Amino acid sequence: MSSSSSSGHPSHPQVRRGSRGAYRLVRTPPARTDPPRLDAAQRAVVDHRSGPLLVLAGPGTGKTTTLVESVADRIARGGDPERILVLTFSRKAAVELRDRMALRIGAARAPRATTFHSFGYALVRAHQDSDLFVEPLRLLSGPEQDVTVRELLAGQVDLERLGLAHVRWPDELRACLTTRGFADEVRAVLARSRELGLGPDALAAFARRIGRPDWRAAAVFLAEYLDVLDLQGVLDYAELVHRAVLLARRPEVAAHLTAQYDAVYVDEYQDTDPAQVRLLHALADGGRTLVAFGDPDQSIYAFRGADVNGILDFPTAFPRADGRPAPVGVLRTARRSGSGLLAATRLLTQRMPLTRLPADKVRAHRELTPVRGGGRVEAYTYPTAGTELDNIADILRRAHLEDGVPWRDMAVLVRAGSRTIPTLRRALTSAGVPLDIDGDDLPLRHEPAVAPLLTALRAVAEAEADTGARTGERFGALGSEADADPRADADADADADADAYVDADADAYVDEGGDAATKLSRGEHAYRADEPCWLSTETALTLLTSPLAGMDAADLRRLGRALRDERRAAGNPLPPPSDELLAQALAEPERLAVHDPAYARGAQRLGALLRKARERLAGGGSAEEALWDLWDGTPWPTRLERSARRGGAAGRNADRDLDAVCALFATAARAEERTGGRGALNFLEEIDAEDIAADTLARRAVRPDAVRLMTAHRSKGLEWRLVVVAGVQEGLWPDLRRRGSLLEADRIGRDGLAEPLSPGALLAEERRLFYVAATRARERLVVTAVKAPADDGDQPSRFLTELGVEPADVTGRPRRPLAVAALVAELRATTVDPRVSEPLREAAARRLARLAALTDEDGRPLVPSAHPYRWWGMWDPTESKVPLRDRDQPVTLSGSALDQLANTCALQWFLGREVKADAPATTAQGFGNVVHVLADEVASGHTPADLAVLMERLDSVWNALAFDAPWKSAQEKANARVALERFLKWHVMDRAGRTPVASEHDFDVTLEAGEYEVRIRGQMDRVETDADGRAYVVDFKTGKQAPTSSEVARHPQLAVYQLAVREGAVDEAFDGVRPQPGGAELVHLRQGAPKRDGGETLPKVQAQESQEGPEGEWVGDLLATAAGKVLDERFTPTAGQHCTHCSFRASCSARPEGRHVVE
Structure with a gap:
């Protein structure tokens, strides 16, 4: 494209001068290529004038060049391009042929190059019955056909239940009708029948003659399946070719085709199926000019119906006009691989069975002559799959950085795409290897960019379906509700209001055991004022952290805390967990309007989009429209577009994500057109049901500079300087499992019951596939496998040793990634x-x-x-602009956190207590909460001191504790029983005349600690008095560890309790009289006492003497130290035994695993 102005001269004399700033398109003439130099074998093919000819062309022998030159020569000798037809197997190959013929001959004179299916589609369209098909026929993709077959099979179950089914599957197969495996078997039978030209009646007759009731049922199913396709105006690929063959056999159509083409060229002939061969008979039978290029050693598409016998029988199937077999030509020169590579791959062909073709031709075909030397083959084995992946990444990066191989000139090939490609993709991408993966190598739902959109669509679609169902239930129940007693609801509301208040410290129950403990304290199940949320917690968190909302973990924590604070301010002392509140807020985004947009904007925007999508579906909108609402309303598309423009690794990922999203919308649009709008849930079921990847109609003309990652099947016809064939494991490659072993589609023959594929035939096809993968390399071939140390582990394939090189055992990973x-x-x-x-x-x-x-x-x-x-470690410690605590106010601390802050680790205290970033509470904490509540009930007189009663109360809430396994729950319940037995015995025994005066006693006192004022808040498990009126504080412990005697003497929590008693914390329990502290003690309910103190039936008690006088001055020093750290914000890490269970080790500079944060 160029521009010109009125003041300048146009750059092309034939282009009219335009206005200033105008643009015009200038047609660039295609670059004409000079004729290539052909060898004698190629020249012989080009000089072939008429009649059939089979050309055996191995990998890299110039097959496509020879075909193009043959066409060019025929046209140069006066042939009409319109009367030349070029057929090939895949769209990719057809596009390449068209481009090369256009460059060689000129686009205006290039003949038609197309696939068998495209040719068949044009033929069927040209003779389509306008009365039957108002709209043009549409081709059914592979995944769509898979879903259609499965839906029809699933419908058979319902029809049988109603007595309406006319497909009578054998009894032993009825249980399989809804399985995916059976659907695959049925698809194979349908495809095989149409490939052989068998209709429903012919298949049924064949089944009766053979005595196969399952095939007879499949024949009836085939008729039903074809009726459904006709009603929808669609065809699958097998049916398309079958109908094209039927049309071509009509006398008037056959005469037209005979007169239309003088010569037919076929590429990749070894990949044809019997139906395509029949179509060729209609086009070029009777000795007419038919030139077929192929290689029986590269026949790898049997799973798609390809039959290697087609190329093996070509000389006799397409004889010359005088009846003699068609001649066979051979391209003998290998131009792709050097002599070293060619020698290795030749060893593979030596293990392939001899064919029915002339022996001298086969020998010449397999013993190619290289045009250059060089090329090397390497084989490696690794002890684990992870080691293999790391070393593959290292091989690729070293080839690029040390050998100068462009990324686009390398490829990694695998046997099983859906099983292997996702793992390879993650490993290579994380190692910095740019990847280019065809979008159709994986089912659409496996694409990372598609997953959040499908999750969001599923959430709104299921919610809308549930809303409709509940609406129907309410209308159906109106009559019964009208007769209900209105007083019942009033009584229920009164009971709920009476039980809504919980007298407990909220912070003590923010864990898994909190719900159980709260139920105990109320005597019944917790009251939930909120309506059930239509959005599940798991789905909400997934969507919030997806690109649709773009929130990170810090945003979620901040928003979750803000929502909990909001509930507390509204009068709920024990709000639901943050996750539940986030889900409710996302379902009702107007709740987020009052929160800081810095962390709430993404959730509010996504919530509005979810609501819009729900309204769209409720109004009859399609899945495509709802998906567009979700996609277009976020900044995500703009971010992807910017990344794609910037290029690099991020740009490649963005390109792939955009391609995947486009494919999703195209799939949704096709589903809408095909089904006429059956709803979003049906669309999602189709997407989930698609186990195979679709073949895309359009392929990228310009590929990024990246390593190609694909299956060996897709690599056919491509080449690279470096090829890594990965995961060559025995059992996976070769995969000798018989395909379709239930319905045995491969045994359906044209003339009778065919023999099943033998293990030898399966092995031969797997070896051909490995041969195709190995021959994609021009300079270097690397083959890798896992060789597990254990005999029953993964072992390398037998193919690894057939290349003539000794596999090298690599036991370690690369020292570091080459990045x-x-x-x-x-x-x-x-x-x-x-x-x-x-x-x-x-x-x-x-x-x-x-x-x-x-x-x-x-x-x-x-x-x-x-x-x-x-480097973070080089920065000065950060200082917040807003002080953590106001210096003019007392520093608020709790007795339980004092020791952690002053003596253990200030950073752990800050992150856990202040930032609230500690790990979620465990079932051990829930265990302690429940035991504490039961002890409180006994001490306060609400529950009798009877073990049977306590166990009954325990049973009522025990299931609320989420244990990992039933045996763990039973074990801990037994421990809880023992702990309660110890408590009861300790509670009723005479302990120097001490009696309880308070249980779960809240206190709040302000103390002088040096230059600071410290406010201590907390809860004393139990306060007792002795005959002299002194106060004793008891703290129940349910942990498995106990401090030493010296540690108890200076136990900060117990000392603070005593200090609080001295400052009036328990005056209210002593009728306003301030008692003298008598001491404090730890009562370990989970640990038995020493024999001298009563033995295992009593709890272990550790007492701290009174801290009156000089003995207690250390407590004030401890408080002053802690307050100073908080006000000065000195939260430095301290290593010790407490690090073992710390949640912040991975980011702590005092730990080896967290040192990377600052170094």
Whole structure:
């Protein structure tokens, strides 16, 4: 495209001068290519004038070039391009042929190049009955056919239940009708029947003659299936070719086709099926000119119906006009692979069975002559799959960085795509290897970009369906509700209001055991004022962290805390967990309007989109329209577009995500057209049911600079400098499992019952597939497999040793990934490693400096991570603009957290208590909560001190504790019983005349601690008094560990309790009189007492003496230290035994696993 103005001269003399700033399209003439130099074998094919000819063309022998030159020569000799037809197997090959013929001959004179299916479709369309099909016929994709067959089979079950079924499957098969495996078997029978030209009646007659009731049922099903396709105006691929063959056999159509084409060229003939061969007979039978190119050693599409016998029988199936077999030509020169590679792949062909073709031709075909030397083959085995993936990434990166191989000139090929490609994709992408994966190599639902859209659509569709169902139930129940006693609801409301208040410290129950403990404290199940949320918690969290909302974990925590605070302010002392509140807020986004947009904007926007999509579906909208509402209303599309424009690894991922989303919308549109709008849930069922990937109609003309990752089947016809054939495992490659072993579609023959494929035939096809993969390499072939140390583990395939090289056992992973980020990490680690020499540390620092100094043309750093300003460890400690605590107010602390803050780890206290980032509560905490509540009930007199009663109360809430396994629940319940037995015995025994005066006693006192005022809040499990009126504080413990005697003497929590008693914390329990502290003690209900103190039936008691006088001054010092740390915000980490169960080890600079944060 060029531009010109009125003041300038046009760059092309035939283009009219335009206005200023105007643009015009200038047709660029195609670049004509010079004729290639052909060898004698190629020239012989080009010189073939008339009659049939089979050309055996191995990998890299110039097959396509020869075909193009044959067509060009025929046209140059006066042939009419309109009377030449070129047929091939795949769209990709057809596009390549069209492009090459256009360059060689000129687009205006290039003949028609198309696939068998496209030719058949044009033929059927040209003779379509306009009365039967108002709309043009549409082809059914593979996944769509899969879903259609499964739906019809599932419908058979309902029809049988109603007595309306006319397909009588044998009794032993009826249980299989709804399974995916059986649907695959039925699809294979349908395809095989149409490939052989068998209609429903012919298949039924064949089944009766053979005595196969399952095939007879399949014949009836085939008739029903074809009726459904006709009603929908669609055809599957097998039916398309079958109808094209029937049309071509009509005398008037046959005469037209005979007169229309003088010559037919066929590429990849070994991939034809019997129906396509019959179509060729209609086009070029009787000795007419038919030139077929193929290689029986590359026949790999038997699972699609391809039959290698087609190419093997060609000489006799398409004889010359005088009846002699068609001649066979051979291309003998290998131009792709060097002599080293060719010698290795030749060893594979030596193990392939001899064919029915002339022996001398087959020998010449397999013993190719290379045009150059070089090429190498490598085979490696690894002990684990992870090691294999890491080493494959290393091979690719080294080839690119050390050998200069472009990314686009490398490929990784696998046997099973859906099983292997996702794992390889994750591993190679994380290692920095750019990947290019065809969108049709994986089912659509497996695409990462599609998953959140499908999740959101499913959520709104199911919610709308549930709403409709509930509406129907309410209308159906109006009569019965009118007769109900209105007083029942009033009584229920009164009971709920009476039980709604919970007198408990909210912070004590924010764990899994909180719900159980709360139920105990009320004597019944917890009251939930909220209506059931239409959005599940799991779905809500998935959507919030998806690109649709773009929230991270920090945003979720901030919003969750804000929602809990909102509930507390509204009068609910024990709000639901944050996850539930997030789901409710997403379902009702207007709740989020009052919250800070910094962390609530994404959730509010997504909630509005979900509501819009629900309204769309409720109004009769389609799945496509609802998906568009969800997609178009977010910044996600814009982010992907920007990333795609920037290029690089992120750009490649963005391109793939955009392709996947486009494919999703195209699939939704096709579903709408095909079904006439059956609803979003039906569309989602179709997507979930698609186990095979669809073949896309359009392929990218320009591919990114990235490594191709694909299956060996898809690699046919492609080549790269470096090819890695990965995962060559015995049992996977070769896969000798018989296909269709239930209905045995492969035994349906044209002339009778065919013999099933023998293990030898299956092995031969698997070897041909491996041969195709190995021959994609031009310079270097790498084959990898896992060789597990154990005999029963994964073992390499037999094919690994058939290449003539000894596999090398690689036991370790690469020392580090060959990537810039890994290099920077290693250099940084070296600069701070005390074990290395000073010169080495200095050398690492100099290399880091060199990397940090590298910039692009705009002055931006190429390796910003190498610069110290990006290293967190080099930064000064951050200081918040807003103080953590107001210095003019007392510092609020709790007795249980004092020791952690002052003595254990200040950073752990800050992250866990202040940031609220601690790990979710465990069932052990729930265990403790329940036992504490039961002890409180006994002490307060609400429940008798009877073990049977306590166990009955325990049983009522025990299932609320979520244990990992039933045996763990039973074990812990037995432990709880023992703990309660110890408590009861301890509770009723005489302990120096002490009696309880308070249980679960809340206190709030302010103390002087040096220059600070400290406010202590908490809850004392139990307060007792002795005959002298002194106060004793009891703290029940249900943990498995107990402190030592010396630790109890200076136990901060017990000492603070005593200090609080001295400052009036329990005055109310002593009728306003301030008692003297008598001491405090820990009562370990989970641990038995020593024999001298009563033995296992009593709890272990550890007492702390009174802290009156100088003995208690350390408590004030401890409070002052803790308050100073909080006000000065000095939260430094301290390593110790407490690190074992710390939730923040991975980000703690005092731990080896967290040191990477700052180094």
